[in-house]
Amino acid sequence: MLKKGFLKPELSINNLGKRQFWTGIIMGVVASFVLSYFFNYSRESLRSITFMGDPLILTEKEFRLYDLFFAAFSTSLGFGFTINFWLTGRNKIIKKRYLQIFTISNAWFITFVALMIVSRFGSILPITLYTIKGYDNQLDFLHTFWLLLILIPIYVFFAQWNTIRLIFRAKNWVLLSIVFFCITTFYLFETTTADREILNKNYYSVNKEYFNYIDQKFQMAKKYGIVFPASLKQVLQKEYAERTTNLVNALKNAFNKNKIVPLDTLILEEIVIHNLKITNPYSYNQFNDIDKNWPYAFPEQVYCQIQKHDVNSIETKVLFEILHEQASLFTSSKIDWNKWKTYSPYERQKSIFKQNLLYTTKTIQSRLIQVINLLRSEKKYKEYQYLLPVMRFNDKGRQKQIKINIKNGC
Known part of the structure:
Protein backbone atom coordinates (compact mmCIF):
# COMPACT_ATOMS: atom_id res chain seq x y z
CA MET A 1 0.00 0.00 0.00
CA LEU A 2 1.39 3.40 -0.99
CA LYS A 3 1.88 5.91 1.77
CA LYS A 4 0.86 9.53 1.38
CA GLY A 5 3.86 11.65 0.47
CA PHE A 6 5.94 8.77 -0.85
CA LEU A 7 7.05 10.84 -3.83
CA LYS A 8 8.52 13.58 -1.61
CA PRO A 9 12.10 13.25 -0.40
CA GLU A 10 12.78 13.08 3.30
CA LEU A 11 14.04 16.22 5.03
CA SER A 12 17.56 15.36 6.15
CA ILE A 13 21.03 16.84 6.46
CA ASN A 14 22.26 14.77 3.53
CA ASN A 15 19.44 15.83 1.22
CA LEU A 16 19.98 19.50 2.02
CA GLY A 17 23.74 19.22 2.12
CA LYS A 18 25.78 19.38 5.32
CA ARG A 19 27.25 22.78 4.53
CA GLN A 20 23.89 24.16 3.47
CA PHE A 21 22.17 22.76 6.55
CA TRP A 22 24.59 23.94 9.24
CA THR A 23 25.22 27.31 7.62
CA GLY A 24 21.45 27.86 7.51
CA ILE A 25 21.17 27.00 11.22
CA ILE A 26 23.99 29.41 12.10
CA MET A 27 22.49 32.19 9.97
CA GLY A 28 19.11 31.71 11.61
CA VAL A 29 20.56 31.84 15.14
CA VAL A 30 22.65 34.93 14.31
CA ALA A 31 19.60 36.63 12.78
CA SER A 32 17.61 35.78 15.92
CA PHE A 33 20.24 37.38 18.15
CA VAL A 34 20.43 40.50 15.98
CA LEU A 35 16.65 40.87 15.83
CA SER A 36 16.22 40.30 19.58
CA TYR A 37 18.77 43.01 20.37
CA PHE A 38 17.11 45.26 17.79
CA PHE A 39 13.64 44.82 19.31
CA ASN A 40 14.79 45.35 22.90
CA TYR A 41 16.83 48.47 22.16
CA SER A 42 14.16 49.81 19.82
CA ARG A 43 11.66 49.50 22.66
CA GLU A 44 13.89 51.61 24.89
CA SER A 45 14.47 54.14 22.08
CA LEU A 46 10.74 54.47 21.46
CA ARG A 47 10.08 54.58 25.19
CA SER A 48 12.38 57.60 25.46
CA ILE A 49 9.94 59.49 23.20
CA THR A 50 7.18 59.06 25.79
CA PHE A 51 9.27 60.95 28.39
CA MET A 52 8.18 64.20 26.76
CA GLY A 53 4.83 63.61 28.49
CA ASP A 54 3.69 60.85 30.80
CA PRO A 55 6.33 58.17 30.18
CA LEU A 56 5.72 54.50 29.56
CA ILE A 57 6.95 52.94 32.81
CA LEU A 58 6.59 49.18 32.99
CA THR A 59 6.87 46.92 36.00
CA GLU A 60 9.66 44.34 36.11
CA LYS A 61 7.11 41.61 35.30
CA GLU A 62 5.84 43.54 32.27
CA PHE A 63 9.39 44.12 31.05
CA ARG A 64 10.17 40.41 31.31
CA LEU A 65 7.00 39.47 29.40
CA TYR A 66 7.97 41.79 26.55
CA ASP A 67 11.50 40.39 26.63
CA LEU A 68 10.08 36.88 26.28
CA PHE A 69 7.87 37.92 23.39
CA PHE A 70 10.77 39.56 21.56
CA ALA A 71 12.92 36.47 22.11
CA ALA A 72 10.24 34.12 20.75
CA PHE A 73 9.37 36.40 17.85
CA SER A 74 13.05 36.84 16.91
CA THR A 75 13.55 33.06 16.97
CA SER A 76 10.56 32.48 14.68
CA LEU A 77 11.84 35.13 12.25
CA GLY A 78 15.32 33.61 12.40
CA PHE A 79 13.80 30.29 11.36
CA GLY A 80 12.56 32.03 8.22
CA PHE A 81 16.15 33.03 7.38
CA THR A 82 17.22 29.44 7.94
CA ILE A 83 14.62 28.09 5.50
CA ASN A 84 15.56 30.62 2.86
CA PHE A 85 19.22 29.59 3.01
CA TRP A 86 18.34 25.89 3.03
CA LEU A 87 16.40 26.17 -0.21
CA THR A 88 18.59 28.69 -1.99
CA GLY A 89 20.35 27.35 -5.06
CA ARG A 90 19.94 24.18 -7.10
CA ASN A 91 19.11 20.94 -5.30
CA LYS A 92 18.74 17.77 -7.37
CA ILE A 93 16.58 16.18 -4.66
CA ILE A 94 13.86 18.80 -5.17
CA LYS A 95 12.01 17.75 -8.33
CA LYS A 96 9.40 20.52 -8.45
CA ARG A 97 11.23 23.79 -8.95
CA TYR A 98 8.09 25.93 -8.61
CA LEU A 99 7.48 24.58 -5.06
CA GLN A 100 11.02 25.56 -4.11
CA ILE A 101 10.46 29.12 -5.37
CA PHE A 102 7.06 29.25 -3.67
CA THR A 103 8.52 28.11 -0.33
CA ILE A 104 11.33 30.69 -0.48
CA SER A 105 8.89 33.47 -1.42
CA ASN A 106 6.46 32.42 1.29
CA ALA A 107 9.23 32.39 3.91
CA TRP A 108 10.34 35.91 2.95
CA PHE A 109 6.73 37.10 2.86
CA ILE A 110 5.85 35.76 6.31
CA THR A 111 9.11 37.03 7.81
CA PHE A 112 8.85 40.59 6.55
CA VAL A 113 5.07 41.01 6.95
CA ALA A 114 5.27 39.81 10.55
CA LEU A 115 8.23 42.12 11.14
CA MET A 116 6.36 45.11 9.68
CA ILE A 117 3.19 44.41 11.69
CA VAL A 118 5.02 44.19 15.01
CA SER A 119 7.16 47.24 14.17
CA ARG A 120 4.11 49.26 13.20
CA PHE A 121 2.02 48.42 16.24
CA GLY A 122 5.05 48.73 18.50
CA SER A 123 5.68 52.29 17.32
CA ILE A 124 2.05 53.50 17.42
CA LEU A 125 1.96 53.71 21.23
CA PRO A 126 5.07 55.83 21.89
CA ILE A 127 5.03 57.94 18.73
CA THR A 128 1.32 58.67 18.43
CA LEU A 129 -0.68 57.85 21.55
CA TYR A 130 1.75 58.70 24.34
CA THR A 131 2.35 62.16 22.83
CA ILE A 132 -1.37 62.97 23.20
CA LYS A 133 -2.14 64.90 26.38
CA GLY A 134 -4.63 62.88 28.40
CA TYR A 135 -3.70 59.47 27.05
CA ASP A 136 -3.86 57.05 29.97
CA ASN A 137 -2.88 53.68 28.52
CA GLN A 138 -6.39 53.03 27.21
CA LEU A 139 -4.92 50.82 24.49
CA ASP A 140 -3.11 48.36 26.71
CA PHE A 141 -1.54 45.67 24.52
CA LEU A 142 -0.01 43.75 27.37
CA HIS A 143 -3.18 43.24 29.42
CA THR A 144 -5.91 43.53 26.78
CA PHE A 145 -4.25 41.85 23.79
CA TRP A 146 -1.84 39.56 25.63
CA LEU A 147 -2.94 36.57 23.54
CA LEU A 148 -1.40 38.18 20.46
CA LEU A 149 2.00 38.11 22.15
CA ILE A 150 1.67 34.32 22.32
CA LEU A 151 0.03 33.64 18.95
CA ILE A 152 2.25 35.80 16.71
CA PRO A 153 5.54 33.90 17.31
CA ILE A 154 3.72 30.54 17.19
CA TYR A 155 1.99 31.38 13.92
CA VAL A 156 5.14 32.69 12.24
CA PHE A 157 7.05 29.56 13.26
CA PHE A 158 4.49 26.99 12.09
CA ALA A 159 3.55 28.94 8.95
CA GLN A 160 7.10 28.31 7.74
CA TRP A 161 6.65 24.56 8.17
CA ASN A 162 3.47 24.49 6.06
CA THR A 163 5.39 25.20 2.86
CA ILE A 164 8.44 23.09 3.73
CA ARG A 165 6.17 20.07 3.98
CA LEU A 166 5.11 20.62 0.37
CA ILE A 167 8.65 19.67 -0.65
CA PHE A 168 9.93 17.34 2.09
CA ARG A 169 8.62 14.74 4.48
CA ALA A 170 9.28 16.37 7.83
CA LYS A 171 8.92 13.31 10.08
CA ASN A 172 10.51 14.14 13.48
CA TRP A 173 12.06 17.41 12.34
CA VAL A 174 9.03 19.42 13.47
CA LEU A 175 9.40 18.15 17.04
CA LEU A 176 13.15 18.74 16.97
CA SER A 177 12.64 22.27 15.67
CA ILE A 178 10.14 22.99 18.48
CA VAL A 179 12.71 21.90 21.07
CA PHE A 180 15.40 24.02 19.39
CA PHE A 181 12.93 26.93 19.14
CA CYS A 182 12.24 26.80 22.91
CA ILE A 183 15.95 26.52 23.80
CA THR A 184 16.90 29.45 21.56
CA THR A 185 13.98 31.54 22.84
CA PHE A 186 14.90 31.16 26.50
CA TYR A 187 18.58 31.75 25.76
CA LEU A 188 17.74 34.99 23.97
CA PHE A 189 15.36 35.87 26.81
CA GLU A 190 18.20 35.64 29.31
CA THR A 191 21.01 37.21 27.27
CA THR A 192 19.66 39.94 24.96
CA THR A 193 17.76 42.22 27.34
CA ALA A 194 18.34 45.99 27.21
CA ASP A 195 19.14 48.05 30.31
CA ARG A 196 15.81 49.75 31.04
CA GLU A 197 17.10 51.35 34.25
CA ILE A 198 18.91 54.06 32.27
CA LEU A 199 15.64 55.78 31.34
CA ASN A 200 13.87 54.93 34.59
CA LYS A 201 16.65 56.29 36.83
CA ASN A 202 16.83 59.52 34.84
CA TYR A 203 13.04 59.91 35.08
CA TYR A 204 13.00 59.34 38.85
CA SER A 205 15.98 61.65 39.43
CA VAL A 206 14.27 64.49 37.53
Whole structure:
Protein backbone atom coordinates (compact mmCIF):
# COMPACT_ATOMS: atom_id res chain seq x y z
CA MET A 1 0.00 0.00 0.00
CA LEU A 2 1.39 3.40 -0.99
CA LYS A 3 1.88 5.91 1.77
CA LYS A 4 0.86 9.53 1.38
CA GLY A 5 3.86 11.65 0.47
CA PHE A 6 5.94 8.77 -0.85
CA LEU A 7 7.05 10.84 -3.83
CA LYS A 8 8.52 13.58 -1.61
CA PRO A 9 12.10 13.25 -0.40
CA GLU A 10 12.78 13.08 3.30
CA LEU A 11 14.04 16.22 5.03
CA SER A 12 17.56 15.36 6.15
CA ILE A 13 21.03 16.84 6.46
CA ASN A 14 22.26 14.77 3.53
CA ASN A 15 19.44 15.83 1.22
CA LEU A 16 19.98 19.50 2.02
CA GLY A 17 23.74 19.22 2.12
CA LYS A 18 25.78 19.38 5.32
CA ARG A 19 27.25 22.78 4.53
CA GLN A 20 23.89 24.16 3.47
CA PHE A 21 22.17 22.76 6.55
CA TRP A 22 24.59 23.94 9.24
CA THR A 23 25.22 27.31 7.62
CA GLY A 24 21.45 27.86 7.51
CA ILE A 25 21.17 27.00 11.22
CA ILE A 26 23.99 29.41 12.10
CA MET A 27 22.49 32.19 9.97
CA GLY A 28 19.11 31.71 11.61
CA VAL A 29 20.56 31.84 15.14
CA VAL A 30 22.65 34.93 14.31
CA ALA A 31 19.60 36.63 12.78
CA SER A 32 17.61 35.78 15.92
CA PHE A 33 20.24 37.38 18.15
CA VAL A 34 20.43 40.50 15.98
CA LEU A 35 16.65 40.87 15.83
CA SER A 36 16.22 40.30 19.58
CA TYR A 37 18.77 43.01 20.37
CA PHE A 38 17.11 45.26 17.79
CA PHE A 39 13.64 44.82 19.31
CA ASN A 40 14.79 45.35 22.90
CA TYR A 41 16.83 48.47 22.16
CA SER A 42 14.16 49.81 19.82
CA ARG A 43 11.66 49.50 22.66
CA GLU A 44 13.89 51.61 24.89
CA SER A 45 14.47 54.14 22.08
CA LEU A 46 10.74 54.47 21.46
CA ARG A 47 10.08 54.58 25.19
CA SER A 48 12.38 57.60 25.46
CA ILE A 49 9.94 59.49 23.20
CA THR A 50 7.18 59.06 25.79
CA PHE A 51 9.27 60.95 28.39
CA MET A 52 8.18 64.20 26.76
CA GLY A 53 4.83 63.61 28.49
CA ASP A 54 3.69 60.85 30.80
CA PRO A 55 6.33 58.17 30.18
CA LEU A 56 5.72 54.50 29.56
CA ILE A 57 6.95 52.94 32.81
CA LEU A 58 6.59 49.18 32.99
CA THR A 59 6.87 46.92 36.00
CA GLU A 60 9.66 44.34 36.11
CA LYS A 61 7.11 41.61 35.30
CA GLU A 62 5.84 43.54 32.27
CA PHE A 63 9.39 44.12 31.05
CA ARG A 64 10.17 40.41 31.31
CA LEU A 65 7.00 39.47 29.40
CA TYR A 66 7.97 41.79 26.55
CA ASP A 67 11.50 40.39 26.63
CA LEU A 68 10.08 36.88 26.28
CA PHE A 69 7.87 37.92 23.39
CA PHE A 70 10.77 39.56 21.56
CA ALA A 71 12.92 36.47 22.11
CA ALA A 72 10.24 34.12 20.75
CA PHE A 73 9.37 36.40 17.85
CA SER A 74 13.05 36.84 16.91
CA THR A 75 13.55 33.06 16.97
CA SER A 76 10.56 32.48 14.68
CA LEU A 77 11.84 35.13 12.25
CA GLY A 78 15.32 33.61 12.40
CA PHE A 79 13.80 30.29 11.36
CA GLY A 80 12.56 32.03 8.22
CA PHE A 81 16.15 33.03 7.38
CA THR A 82 17.22 29.44 7.94
CA ILE A 83 14.62 28.09 5.50
CA ASN A 84 15.56 30.62 2.86
CA PHE A 85 19.22 29.59 3.01
CA TRP A 86 18.34 25.89 3.03
CA LEU A 87 16.40 26.17 -0.21
CA THR A 88 18.59 28.69 -1.99
CA GLY A 89 20.35 27.35 -5.06
CA ARG A 90 19.94 24.18 -7.10
CA ASN A 91 19.11 20.94 -5.30
CA LYS A 92 18.74 17.77 -7.37
CA ILE A 93 16.58 16.18 -4.66
CA ILE A 94 13.86 18.80 -5.17
CA LYS A 95 12.01 17.75 -8.33
CA LYS A 96 9.40 20.52 -8.45
CA ARG A 97 11.23 23.79 -8.95
CA TYR A 98 8.09 25.93 -8.61
CA LEU A 99 7.48 24.58 -5.06
CA GLN A 100 11.02 25.56 -4.11
CA ILE A 101 10.46 29.12 -5.37
CA PHE A 102 7.06 29.25 -3.67
CA THR A 103 8.52 28.11 -0.33
CA ILE A 104 11.33 30.69 -0.48
CA SER A 105 8.89 33.47 -1.42
CA ASN A 106 6.46 32.42 1.29
CA ALA A 107 9.23 32.39 3.91
CA TRP A 108 10.34 35.91 2.95
CA PHE A 109 6.73 37.10 2.86
CA ILE A 110 5.85 35.76 6.31
CA THR A 111 9.11 37.03 7.81
CA PHE A 112 8.85 40.59 6.55
CA VAL A 113 5.07 41.01 6.95
CA ALA A 114 5.27 39.81 10.55
CA LEU A 115 8.23 42.12 11.14
CA MET A 116 6.36 45.11 9.68
CA ILE A 117 3.19 44.41 11.69
CA VAL A 118 5.02 44.19 15.01
CA SER A 119 7.16 47.24 14.17
CA ARG A 120 4.11 49.26 13.20
CA PHE A 121 2.02 48.42 16.24
CA GLY A 122 5.05 48.73 18.50
CA SER A 123 5.68 52.29 17.32
CA ILE A 124 2.05 53.50 17.42
CA LEU A 125 1.96 53.71 21.23
CA PRO A 126 5.07 55.83 21.89
CA ILE A 127 5.03 57.94 18.73
CA THR A 128 1.32 58.67 18.43
CA LEU A 129 -0.68 57.85 21.55
CA TYR A 130 1.75 58.70 24.34
CA THR A 131 2.35 62.16 22.83
CA ILE A 132 -1.37 62.97 23.20
CA LYS A 133 -2.14 64.90 26.38
CA GLY A 134 -4.63 62.88 28.40
CA TYR A 135 -3.70 59.47 27.05
CA ASP A 136 -3.86 57.05 29.97
CA ASN A 137 -2.88 53.68 28.52
CA GLN A 138 -6.39 53.03 27.21
CA LEU A 139 -4.92 50.82 24.49
CA ASP A 140 -3.11 48.36 26.71
CA PHE A 141 -1.54 45.67 24.52
CA LEU A 142 -0.01 43.75 27.37
CA HIS A 143 -3.18 43.24 29.42
CA THR A 144 -5.91 43.53 26.78
CA PHE A 145 -4.25 41.85 23.79
CA TRP A 146 -1.84 39.56 25.63
CA LEU A 147 -2.94 36.57 23.54
CA LEU A 148 -1.40 38.18 20.46
CA LEU A 149 2.00 38.11 22.15
CA ILE A 150 1.67 34.32 22.32
CA LEU A 151 0.03 33.64 18.95
CA ILE A 152 2.25 35.80 16.71
CA PRO A 153 5.54 33.90 17.31
CA ILE A 154 3.72 30.54 17.19
CA TYR A 155 1.99 31.38 13.92
CA VAL A 156 5.14 32.69 12.24
CA PHE A 157 7.05 29.56 13.26
CA PHE A 158 4.49 26.99 12.09
CA ALA A 159 3.55 28.94 8.95
CA GLN A 160 7.10 28.31 7.74
CA TRP A 161 6.65 24.56 8.17
CA ASN A 162 3.47 24.49 6.06
CA THR A 163 5.39 25.20 2.86
CA ILE A 164 8.44 23.09 3.73
CA ARG A 165 6.17 20.07 3.98
CA LEU A 166 5.11 20.62 0.37
CA ILE A 167 8.65 19.67 -0.65
CA PHE A 168 9.93 17.34 2.09
CA ARG A 169 8.62 14.74 4.48
CA ALA A 170 9.28 16.37 7.83
CA LYS A 171 8.92 13.31 10.08
CA ASN A 172 10.51 14.14 13.48
CA TRP A 173 12.06 17.41 12.34
CA VAL A 174 9.03 19.42 13.47
CA LEU A 175 9.40 18.15 17.04
CA LEU A 176 13.15 18.74 16.97
CA SER A 177 12.64 22.27 15.67
CA ILE A 178 10.14 22.99 18.48
CA VAL A 179 12.71 21.90 21.07
CA PHE A 180 15.40 24.02 19.39
CA PHE A 181 12.93 26.93 19.14
CA CYS A 182 12.24 26.80 22.91
CA ILE A 183 15.95 26.52 23.80
CA THR A 184 16.90 29.45 21.56
CA THR A 185 13.98 31.54 22.84
CA PHE A 186 14.90 31.16 26.50
CA TYR A 187 18.58 31.75 25.76
CA LEU A 188 17.74 34.99 23.97
CA PHE A 189 15.36 35.87 26.81
CA GLU A 190 18.20 35.64 29.31
CA THR A 191 21.01 37.21 27.27
CA THR A 192 19.66 39.94 24.96
CA THR A 193 17.76 42.22 27.34
CA ALA A 194 18.34 45.99 27.21
CA ASP A 195 19.14 48.05 30.31
CA ARG A 196 15.81 49.75 31.04
CA GLU A 197 17.10 51.35 34.25
CA ILE A 198 18.91 54.06 32.27
CA LEU A 199 15.64 55.78 31.34
CA ASN A 200 13.87 54.93 34.59
CA LYS A 201 16.65 56.29 36.83
CA ASN A 202 16.83 59.52 34.84
CA TYR A 203 13.04 59.91 35.08
CA TYR A 204 13.00 59.34 38.85
CA SER A 205 15.98 61.65 39.43
CA VAL A 206 14.27 64.49 37.53
CA ASN A 207 11.01 63.96 39.44
CA LYS A 208 12.59 63.10 42.79
CA GLU A 209 11.04 66.06 44.64
CA TYR A 210 7.57 65.23 43.34
CA PHE A 211 7.75 61.52 44.19
CA ASN A 212 9.37 62.04 47.59
CA TYR A 213 6.58 64.40 48.54
CA ILE A 214 3.96 61.79 47.59
CA ASP A 215 5.74 59.16 49.69
CA GLN A 216 6.04 61.57 52.60
CA LYS A 217 2.33 62.38 52.61
CA PHE A 218 1.31 58.75 52.15
CA GLN A 219 3.39 57.85 55.21
CA MET A 220 1.76 60.64 57.18
CA ALA A 221 -1.69 59.40 56.14
CA LYS A 222 -0.89 55.92 57.50
CA LYS A 223 -0.43 57.41 60.98
CA TYR A 224 -4.08 58.44 60.88
CA GLY A 225 -5.37 55.12 59.55
CA ILE A 226 -5.56 56.17 55.89
CA VAL A 227 -4.02 53.75 53.38
CA PHE A 228 -3.98 54.86 49.77
CA PRO A 229 -3.84 52.15 47.06
CA ALA A 230 -0.68 51.73 44.98
CA SER A 231 -2.66 52.58 41.83
CA LEU A 232 -3.40 56.05 43.26
CA LYS A 233 0.32 56.67 43.67
CA GLN A 234 0.81 55.86 39.98
CA VAL A 235 -1.96 58.34 39.09
CA LEU A 236 -0.32 61.07 41.16
CA GLN A 237 3.03 60.43 39.51
CA LYS A 238 1.57 61.20 36.09
CA GLU A 239 0.98 64.70 34.80
CA TYR A 240 -1.36 64.73 31.82
CA ALA A 241 -3.08 61.34 32.09
CA GLU A 242 -6.87 61.34 32.10
CA ARG A 243 -7.10 59.77 35.57
CA THR A 244 -4.74 62.43 36.95
CA THR A 245 -6.63 65.42 35.57
CA ASN A 246 -9.93 63.84 36.61
CA LEU A 247 -8.59 63.42 40.15
CA VAL A 248 -7.52 67.07 40.34
CA ASN A 249 -10.96 68.15 39.11
CA ALA A 250 -12.75 65.85 41.60
CA LEU A 251 -10.69 67.22 44.48
CA LYS A 252 -11.57 70.77 43.49
CA ASN A 253 -15.28 69.91 43.28
CA ALA A 254 -15.16 68.32 46.74
CA PHE A 255 -14.70 71.83 48.20
CA ASN A 256 -17.74 73.16 46.31
CA LYS A 257 -20.13 71.19 48.50
CA ASN A 258 -21.28 72.57 51.82
CA LYS A 259 -19.92 69.52 53.63
CA ILE A 260 -16.84 68.67 55.64
CA VAL A 261 -14.09 67.48 53.30
CA PRO A 262 -12.55 64.24 54.66
CA LEU A 263 -8.89 64.05 55.65
CA ASP A 264 -7.86 61.76 52.77
CA THR A 265 -9.20 64.31 50.27
CA LEU A 266 -7.36 67.12 52.04
CA ILE A 267 -4.07 65.22 51.87
CA LEU A 268 -4.53 64.52 48.17
CA GLU A 269 -5.38 68.17 47.54
CA GLU A 270 -2.16 69.19 49.26
CA ILE A 271 -0.19 66.75 47.09
CA VAL A 272 -1.64 67.92 43.76
CA ILE A 273 -0.98 71.58 44.65
CA HIS A 274 2.61 70.94 45.68
CA ASN A 275 3.22 68.79 42.58
CA LEU A 276 1.71 71.40 40.25
CA LYS A 277 -1.03 69.21 38.79
CA ILE A 278 -3.69 70.79 36.59
CA THR A 279 -7.22 69.76 35.66
CA ASN A 280 -6.72 69.90 31.91
CA PRO A 281 -3.62 70.67 29.83
CA TYR A 282 -5.85 72.70 27.49
CA SER A 283 -7.81 74.49 30.21
CA TYR A 284 -6.21 77.90 29.73
CA ASN A 285 -9.06 79.08 27.55
CA GLN A 286 -11.64 80.36 30.01
CA PHE A 287 -12.04 83.96 28.77
CA ASN A 288 -15.37 84.83 30.42
CA ASP A 289 -14.20 83.78 33.88
CA ILE A 290 -10.51 83.01 33.73
CA ASP A 291 -10.42 82.17 37.42
CA LYS A 292 -11.94 78.84 36.37
CA ASN A 293 -8.45 78.02 35.15
CA TRP A 294 -7.42 77.77 38.82
CA PRO A 295 -7.27 73.99 39.26
CA TYR A 296 -7.53 73.83 43.05
CA ALA A 297 -9.90 74.71 45.87
CA PHE A 298 -10.51 78.46 46.14
CA PRO A 299 -8.85 80.14 49.15
CA GLU A 300 -12.16 81.14 50.72
CA GLN A 301 -13.38 77.55 50.44
CA VAL A 302 -10.31 76.39 52.36
CA TYR A 303 -11.08 79.04 55.00
CA CYS A 304 -14.64 77.73 55.33
CA GLN A 305 -13.33 74.21 55.87
CA ILE A 306 -11.03 75.50 58.61
CA GLN A 307 -14.06 76.95 60.40
CA LYS A 308 -15.74 73.52 60.37
CA HIS A 309 -12.92 71.81 62.30
CA ASP A 310 -11.51 71.99 65.78
CA VAL A 311 -8.43 74.20 66.09
CA ASN A 312 -6.23 71.32 67.26
CA SER A 313 -7.39 68.75 64.70
CA ILE A 314 -5.13 67.27 62.04
CA GLU A 315 -7.60 68.49 59.39
CA THR A 316 -6.98 72.10 60.45
CA LYS A 317 -3.23 71.63 60.15
CA VAL A 318 -3.54 70.10 56.67
CA LEU A 319 -5.85 72.94 55.56
CA PHE A 320 -3.23 75.48 56.65
CA GLU A 321 -0.64 73.48 54.71
CA ILE A 322 -2.91 73.69 51.66
CA LEU A 323 -2.96 77.48 51.96
CA HIS A 324 0.81 77.42 52.37
CA GLU A 325 1.19 75.45 49.13
CA GLN A 326 -1.21 77.81 47.32
CA ALA A 327 0.74 80.83 48.52
CA SER A 328 4.02 79.27 47.40
CA LEU A 329 2.71 79.15 43.84
CA PHE A 330 2.54 82.97 43.78
CA THR A 331 5.65 83.63 45.88
CA SER A 332 8.13 81.24 44.27
CA SER A 333 11.41 82.92 43.36
CA LYS A 334 12.09 84.00 39.82
CA ILE A 335 14.57 81.82 37.95
CA ASP A 336 17.74 83.39 36.58
CA TRP A 337 17.83 81.42 33.35
CA ASN A 338 21.51 82.26 32.87
CA LYS A 339 22.11 80.10 35.94
CA TRP A 340 19.33 77.60 35.36
CA LYS A 341 21.59 74.64 36.14
CA THR A 342 21.82 75.76 39.76
CA TYR A 343 18.07 75.23 40.19
CA SER A 344 16.34 71.90 40.60
CA PRO A 345 13.85 70.70 37.94
CA TYR A 346 11.06 71.32 40.47
CA GLU A 347 12.15 74.94 41.05
CA ARG A 348 12.29 75.61 37.32
CA GLN A 349 8.89 74.08 36.75
CA LYS A 350 7.37 76.01 39.65
CA SER A 351 8.67 79.30 38.28
CA ILE A 352 7.04 78.57 34.92
CA PHE A 353 3.84 77.53 36.68
CA LYS A 354 3.78 80.84 38.56
CA GLN A 355 4.04 82.84 35.33
CA ASN A 356 1.18 80.81 33.84
CA LEU A 357 -1.01 81.53 36.86
CA LEU A 358 -0.38 85.27 36.63
CA TYR A 359 -1.72 85.27 33.08
CA THR A 360 -4.43 82.60 33.32
CA THR A 361 -6.12 83.73 36.56
CA LYS A 362 -7.34 87.14 37.67
CA THR A 363 -8.51 87.35 41.31
CA ILE A 364 -7.13 84.17 42.95
CA GLN A 365 -4.03 85.91 44.28
CA SER A 366 -6.06 88.77 45.75
CA ARG A 367 -8.50 86.37 47.43
CA LEU A 368 -5.64 84.27 48.80
CA ILE A 369 -3.94 87.31 50.34
CA GLN A 370 -7.17 88.31 52.08
CA VAL A 371 -7.71 84.80 53.49
CA ILE A 372 -4.13 84.62 54.75
CA ASN A 373 -4.31 88.06 56.34
CA LEU A 374 -7.57 87.15 58.08
CA LEU A 375 -6.16 83.91 59.50
CA ARG A 376 -2.97 85.65 60.60
CA SER A 377 -5.10 88.11 62.56
CA GLU A 378 -6.97 85.39 64.48
CA LYS A 379 -5.11 84.46 67.68
CA LYS A 380 -6.61 80.97 67.96
CA TYR A 381 -4.64 79.92 64.89
CA LYS A 382 -1.35 81.21 66.25
CA GLU A 383 0.39 77.80 66.16
CA TYR A 384 -0.29 77.48 62.42
CA GLN A 385 0.53 81.03 61.37
CA TYR A 386 4.13 80.12 60.58
CA LEU A 387 2.73 78.31 57.54
CA LEU A 388 1.21 81.52 56.17
CA PRO A 389 3.71 83.87 54.52
CA VAL A 390 3.28 87.62 54.28
CA MET A 391 2.22 88.10 50.67
CA ARG A 392 2.53 91.20 48.55
CA PHE A 393 0.26 91.62 45.57
CA ASN A 394 1.95 90.96 42.24
CA ASP A 395 0.20 93.03 39.55
CA LYS A 396 1.83 91.32 36.59
CA GLY A 397 -0.23 89.58 33.94
CA ARG A 398 -4.00 89.75 34.40
CA GLN A 399 -3.99 90.07 38.17
CA LYS A 400 -6.71 92.23 39.70
CA GLN A 401 -7.41 93.20 43.30
CA ILE A 402 -10.95 92.68 44.59
CA LYS A 403 -12.63 92.74 47.99
CA ILE A 404 -14.45 89.61 49.13
CA ASN A 405 -16.57 88.96 52.22
CA ILE A 406 -14.92 85.79 53.43
CA LYS A 407 -16.86 85.05 56.62
CA ASN A 408 -20.29 85.52 55.07
CA GLY A 409 -19.41 83.02 52.37
CA CYS A 410 -19.18 80.13 54.83
